[in-house]
Amino acid sequence: MKALLLKDFFSMKSQIKWIFFIVLIVIGMSFYFEDAMILLAITLIFGTIQITSIFTFDEMSGWDKFANTLPFRKSEIVKSKYILSLLLTVGILLLVCPFVVYSNYVTDSFKINELFSIICLVVSLSIILLSFIIPTFIKFGTQKARIVLFILVFSLSYGLKFVLDIIALPTLPSVETLQRMSYVSPIFALIILTISYLLSVKLYETKEF
Amino acid sequence: MTYAIEVSNLRKKFNQFQLNDISFSLPTGTIMGFVGENGAGKTTTIKCILSLLKKDAGTIKIFGSNIKDDNLTIKEQIGVVFDDIHFPETLTAQQINKFLQETYVNWDTSYYFDLLKQLKVTINKPIKELSRGMKMKLSIIIALAHHPKLLILDEPTSGLDPIVRDEILDLFLEFMQDEKHSILFSSHITSDLEKIADYITFIHEGEILFSENKDVLLYELGIWKGSKEQSLELPTNAKIRSRESAYGVEILVKRNEVSSAFQLDQPTIEEIMLFFVKGVRV
Structure with a gap:
């Protein structure tokens, strides 16, 4: 596992300075627009989708063909992609959190509990996005996966809106209820991530190289 | 006699091509040249041996065991070279060493760097900046530096000049100094195989036409x-x-x-x- 993470880290090395550069620009933007949430949402989602670059590097070099001749289990190869993505998400979160808190302190946009619930929601969104990205890229490859992912996200968003319209909730849940739901959202996201991992392993095991 | 590889009645079907009852055995301590024209089924057979493709029928044994039974242990003892180096192009030989140190139990860093020095492969340049010859030499060094017992080579010398090919063949002959070592060498450069192979297996349109001692x-x-x-x-x-x-x-x-x-x-x-x-x- 460490080996696979090292290889992905080396592949990304040339990109890391660009990631930092973009994070710095977004930090600047968040102060300029006095909106800490821009910083949090953009950088986290940006970090999450970095895994697509790794898939692209791997596909361009025919990495999987070679990796499957090395003493790794297929599940290990898949797991390394999830761990790398989670490390990127957590790393970027740790990097931008002090700026988010400081920016929020300066702009006085949210109370601390509101801020925490927003962080929980954005992290959950990143994890759910990741749960869709990895199996889609494994199944379809980098070219088709982007289109499939777009269709998937588009249909899910409109599907959800359609269902909500049908249910037609008489009243929206209270702010307190929504806040409590946001605190547990990362657990929900991690359950989706686990299902996604199991699906990805199955898809990878059926692949031929 | 023990065998490094035993393939019997291997079948694999695609839309417009199939491997048909492929059978051959590579005796331990020998080099087998696996020849055939482009599209004859050499790479497909090798991919089946390495479980990169799922066979439809037949049995494949490596060191007497089915590769699926003892996957990782067997893979520790195999070195594989394809017709290109399949590492992301931004990696350097130095970084590849760090990766493989964590991959193979028997990875030999000093042997790896000795071979890089011997074959004059640049250590700190990204793969994309290496010439084809350098890339293939690096690929072969990677396959050798964990001291495998079996090398599986799929067109490792194609597109290389005679000097580099000669250096590479010398490496294989050095590897064969140990009588427990074996090589399956797919190539359509038959002059390379004439120099080093003990057996020649000839595949044509997905069928083995002969598998015979080269001297015979x-x-x-x-x-x-x-x-x-x-x-x-x-x-x-x-x-x-x-x-x-x-x-x-x-x-x-x-x-x-x-x-x-x-x-x-x-x-x-x-x-x-x-x-x-x-x-x-x-």
Whole structure:
């Protein structure tokens, strides 16, 4: 596992300075627009989708063909992609959190509990996005996966809106209820991530190289 | 006799191509040249051996075990070289060492760097900046530096100049100094195989046409050249394949079935291949 993470880290090395550069620009933007949430949402989602670059590097070099001749289990190869993505998400979160808190302190946009619930929601969104990205890229490859992912996200968003319209909730849940739901959202996201991992392993095991 | 690889009745079907009952065995301590024209099924067979493709039928054993039974242990003992280096192009030989140190139990860093130095492969340049020859040398060094018992090589010398090919063949011969080591070497550069192979397995349109000791092929077969009328004097049971040429007819024959009165040329592997692909059964 460490080996696979090292290889992905080396592949990304040339990109890391660009990631930092973009994070710095977004930090600047968040102060300029006095909106800490821009910083949090953009950088986290940006970090999450970095895994697509790794898939692209791997596909361009025919990495999987070679990796499957090395003493790794297929599940290990898949797991390394999830761990790398989670490390990127957590790393970027740790990097931008002090700026988010400081920016929020300066702009006085949210109370601390509101801020925490927003962080929980954005992290959950990143994890759910990741749960869709990895199996889609494994199944379809980098070219088709982007289109499939777009269709998937588009249909899910409109599907959800359609269902909500049908249910037609008489009243929206209270702010307190929504806040409590946001605190547990990362657990929900991690359950989706686990299902996604199991699906990805199955898809990878059926692949031929 | 023990075998490094045993393939029997391997089948794999695609839309427009199939491997049909592929069977051959690579004895331990030998080099087998796996030859055939482009699209004959060499890479497909190798991919099945490495479980990169799922076989439809047949059995494949490596070191006497089915590769699926003991996957990781077997993979620790195999070095694989494809016709290109399949590492992301931004990696350097130095970084590859760090990766492989964590990959193989027996990874030998000092041997890896010794080989890089011996073959003059640049350590700190990204792969994308290396020449094709350098990339292939690096690929072969990677396959050797964990001291495998078996090398599986799929066209490792294609597109390389004779100097680099010679250096690479020397490495393989050095590897074969240990009698427990074996090599399956797929190539259509038959002159390379003539230099180092002990056995030649010839695949054509997804079928094995022969799998034979190289010396048997080269010294027990001969090429007779003459006119059609003259060829009638050759014993029928000696004739294997014949080809028509601008000057008459060429016939691949079994030397021991032909009287010494007939003048025979020693065939090359390439000529034998051509007889089997272009020639007709006599």
